[in-house]
Amino acid sequence: MRNNIRAFGLVALVMMTFTAPVWAATDPVTLSFPQGGHFRLTISATNPNMIFIPGDKIKAMTGPMGAMSDKRRSGFGGVMFSTTRTAPFTFYLETELGQVVAVTAAPIKGDGKVYRLLSSDPVERPEVRKWESGQPYETLLIALNKAALNRVMPEGYAPIEPLRDGINTPAGLSVSPLQAWSGHALRIDQYRVTNSHAYGVALREQDFWRKGVRAVMFEQRAQTLMAGASVSLLVVRAQQEASDAQH
Template sequence: MKKITKKLIPLIIISAISTATQAAYVAGAQPIMFGNDALVHAVFSKVSPNRVIVQGEKIVGVDGPDGAYEVQKTADGGALVSLAQGIDQNFTLYIVTDKNSALSIDVVPRNIPGKTLSFVPNDPPMKAKTDTPNWEEGQSYEKTLIDISKNILNGVIPQDFSEYPISRDLPYHPNVPVNIKGDKQFVGPHLRIVRYVLTNPSYLSVQLTEKMFYQPGVRAVMLSNRNLYSQGQGYLFVIYNFDSGSKE
């Protein structure tokens, strides 16, 4: 992919979107998606410690019935949960992270080896508000969007933004004649940036415009290439309000 050198002016769009939550059921040791405040059922070993992690976040609180378990924090932000000897009945663990994700786990004790349970929030990560004004608040809204756009087009992570797993992105399905795949995600105090890879699956060239990628919650759209040849690829950069997107 060639380095982007063409100066592009982002399309500024104002809108809003609602949020929703959902629950999940756990089967096996694969990553487990969950909505905030969801109840998730999970089998735990009652003979060995169980490692619990929340992708991209640190567990700061584990609560549950007294005497049912012991917990030890790990250096990577996870938790080792050991069930009390002889426990056979289900109980609920309440997990809270440093990004304010909350999860209830219906623990099912089983006589199996210890396991790792990796949880992935459906919602974008939350960033705590500080008393110190951040870079986004130090200038006009439109200038902020333009400056952020210039930075990401030049491969620079904007000030006060952090990279988060693309798995934490929200669904995005504009009605366009190209395939879209999330590639990178960056989160700031008020805005969220996602870089997508566009692929033209047809045998004909496709002309694209920023307006084609409008969806509620989108604040700016940038294209690395407005003309995609057959099987060609390009980048799409979308700036959202922090928690904007469609939750399915």
């Protein structure tokens, strides 16, 4: 049988152990979850599926006896699995950082599914705590801003669900969350700021500050955001205050 799974390039490489695969590249489905979250997901009953959690590794996948006809870990901490069941069933994922996720799977015929799960809550990361506390605070903020600009996060920082209401928004500007990365005491959020006015608006980093924000930086340096234009904004904030704002 030829196994067809829609996945991106890295998934294709790690899954070459399946017989005669044919890959169609596409982005995985991204979903966010709280600690102890429960998903209802569609999976393929005829081709292999994959679930992975960026910045963490799945160490256990448990479910009803015989529900998984094949199950194996990928090289980057995800889990690949197949099922021949046609009725829904529930399985559980446990990660090395202590996250637990319940999944009620609904099998259907068709291409394999790839799911990318992002935690909506910060996760304890001991190696990041050591790095953050091992340098002067100002140096730390500069390093995080530079890492965000270059899209090369410090070791241990991992994608997390971005905050939708995490900054002050000046009148006439709209802000859209793009992506975020979580460390130990700090996190980085990236936003797109758009000027909906028919005239230019002065860009001032302090206009976007609110409680918990530690640094604000525009990716493109400009004093004015022209009418209809957009700019990317990077925000470093305290992890705890960000969590309090969400709940």
